[in-house]
Amino acid sequence: MTTYIYMLEWHKTSSPAFHRIFVNYLRGSTDVVEVVWDGKSIRDEWKNIDAESAFIFCQKRPPDHHFKKYPHARVTWIPMWNNVMPMNHMQWARLPKHYKIISYSPSITAPARRAGLRVLEVQYVPDVPADGEISWSDGNILYYWNRVGLLKPDVLAKICKELDVKTLYFKPRLDPGVPEDRGYQVSDIPVDIPVVEVPFFDDPAEADQFVRRANIVIAPRPVEGVGLSFLEAMARGCTVLSVKQPTMTDYIEDGVNGIFLETVTDDAAGGTPMTALLVSPDQDWERLRSLNMQQLGNAAHAGMSRSHAIWIGDQERLNDFVFDPINIAMHEGILGELHRLIPEAQTSARFDAFYARKLRNLREQIHPTGVLDRRIVKASDGAKYYVNMGDRMGCDFYYGVMTEVQDLRAFLGAIRPTDVILDIGANIGLYTVASGLALGGKGKVYSFEPDARSLKLLSENIQLNSLSDKVRVFDYCIGSHNGTTSFSLSSEPSLSGMSDTGRARQFGEVTLPIHTVDWVVAENGLTSVDAIKIDVEGHEPEVLEGAMETIAKFQPLIMLELTHKNLPRSKHDEMFLLLARLFKSGYTCRHLSAKQDEFLKLPNAKAIFRGLLNGNYFFIKEGSPKLKKFDAQIVSARLNYFPFKEPPVFRLLERLRNRRNAQQIFRTYALELINTLSKRG
Secondary structure: OEEEEEEOHHHHHHOOHHHHHOHHHOOOOOEEEEEEOOOOOOOHHHOOOOOOOEEEEEOOOOOHHHHOOOOOOEEEEEOOHHHHOOOOHHHHHOOOOOEEEEEOOHHHHHHHHHOOOEEEEOOOOOOOOOOOOOOOOOOEEEEEEOOOOOOOHHHHHHHHHHOOEEEEEEEOOOOOOOOHHHOOOHHHOOOOOOEEEOOOOOOHHHHHHHHOOOOEEEOOOOOOOOOHHHHHHHHHOOEEEEEOOOOHHHOOOEOOOEEEEOEEEOHHHOOOOOOOEEEOOOOOHHHHHHOOHHHHHHHHHHHHHHHHHHHHHHHHHHHHHHHOOOOHHHHHHHHHHHHHOHHHHHOOHHHHHHHHHHHHHHHHHHOOOOOOOEEEEEOOOOOEEEEEOOOHHHHHHHOOOOOOHHHHHHHHHHOOOOOEEEEEOOOOOHHHHHHHHHOOOOOEEEEEOOOHHHHHHHHHHHHHOOOOOOEEEEOOEEOOOOEEEEEEEEOOHHHOEOOOOOOOOEEEEEEEEEEOHHHHHHHOOOOOOOEEEEOOOOOHHHHHHOOHHHHHHHOOEEEEEEEOOOOOHHHHHHHHHHHHHHHHOOEEEEEEOOOOOOEEEEOOHHHHHHOOOEEEEEEEEOOOHHHHHHHOOOOOOOOOOOOOOOOOOOOHHHHHOOOOOHHHHHHHHHHHHHHHHHOOO
């Protein structure tokens, strides 16, 4: 087995930080190859990845676009806090799910776990001398390396004065890339105590001899990855002064084992993490004078001594974590089994809501919301669909859950091979593709989907099923007027719409064209419209209003989604009046029963609004051939359009269904699966 460790030239040769916190602790029968990597180039060893290799990236993020193609690869990223500071929720969520994160700070752990990644959180503690190595006999001796210009000369001088510093060790060399105006020399520091300039050494051990003469150390940067210099100073018994930022906050308790200094923002720094802050000249100087530096240093040494044993014990976990492959197939298998148990959960009112909430939480950890992850799923009628696992609807389809399977079958059962169908709010094309496959040579589907992400999958699904000659796709909105409209973009494309439904995170608005159904019919010269499916996230009244001429002329079957989740109460009156017009013009309504074993007849708009608005409602002309065809259908319970995934684990429930205590067995079994998946990392 070969372990490749990628790091910057600086860390491989000049500052072996990752050797101290990670590489030196690797054990086992593995050949370790250290590679200097620029963070961009594609390496030869990545082109034919086997299951025996491990790839560890120190600081620089692995190339996601490459490793997404190798879900079996052992990939570990060790980011530092400054690497992840600029990353937002979406960037975290886009990381491949087989990545493993070694986190040296809770500030890294939290977003990594929210993204559904496997995380090992450890806290590095350097070797601790038994009695410390610090002498206070010559008074307070301070060391400061001006790496990023954290302290201006006058602030450094003020600290020296208030802490009664006897000697200052000062290293003036700036880090590469830090503006030159942040630098200064010994002669620029207005103090009347001895100041010793510390030269720059390529060998860290040579520089360390100067640091070890000090008993007070100022952490040189506002942002630290692990902060070896200040941690090693604490281990020796130094008092460390730092700013209140990760990872210093993971180790220092202000006034107990160290000191936090107040900061100000440097507006001229351009907002870069390393130069955005300066130590403020306005400190609580009286408090600083009152603190006993030696007591703080002793407390730092004692705390490090206690923590070091934990760090040593973590080495076994660290090795197991790096070399243990993530079994994505098992995780998805358990998730598939949990989806298969949804019908069982729904039979228990008290358990249903809990189960749905837990399932969604686990699903979004493995398939983060808003992250495009295309999979192909095959339906029972032979149709194939690309689905997006970052959208709850696509994820449900993939795992075999489709709540409106009876509605889809009823819709397909009522159409004829020669029908012209309008699919308004087509999403990825479930009804478009299924209808297209059911139509003959003269039948046509006109499909409308304004969300660009869903539109792309819709177009791909049409091509995937060889339906380009039967389906026409339009990228504009359908409503009550012709012109433009604002369109809210949701993190889950299936929940985007002309207004925010509040069911998913919104991340923006776009202005899109909008047209009425009546305009579409005239513009395309349609001589018949036989069926209209409308699912537009709460804007169904507007679509109906713009389709009244078409409905009066062609009397199509109308499948209309009405749910309390999407249709605001402010639109109930408008929808009631529109439905009343349909009934008055000779339409009747059918709606699937709560038990999903029959379609109920609803004679008027009042009957619809008396119950919960909870699904699809079919409006069909009374006495029409379509109504006879619709009512002649037999509703079969528990049909599946998308087959459930057959997971490789957990078949217990099938053998226990007929026992008297099946409900309790189900709950125990379901909770076991939930707990197993919750603890997967």
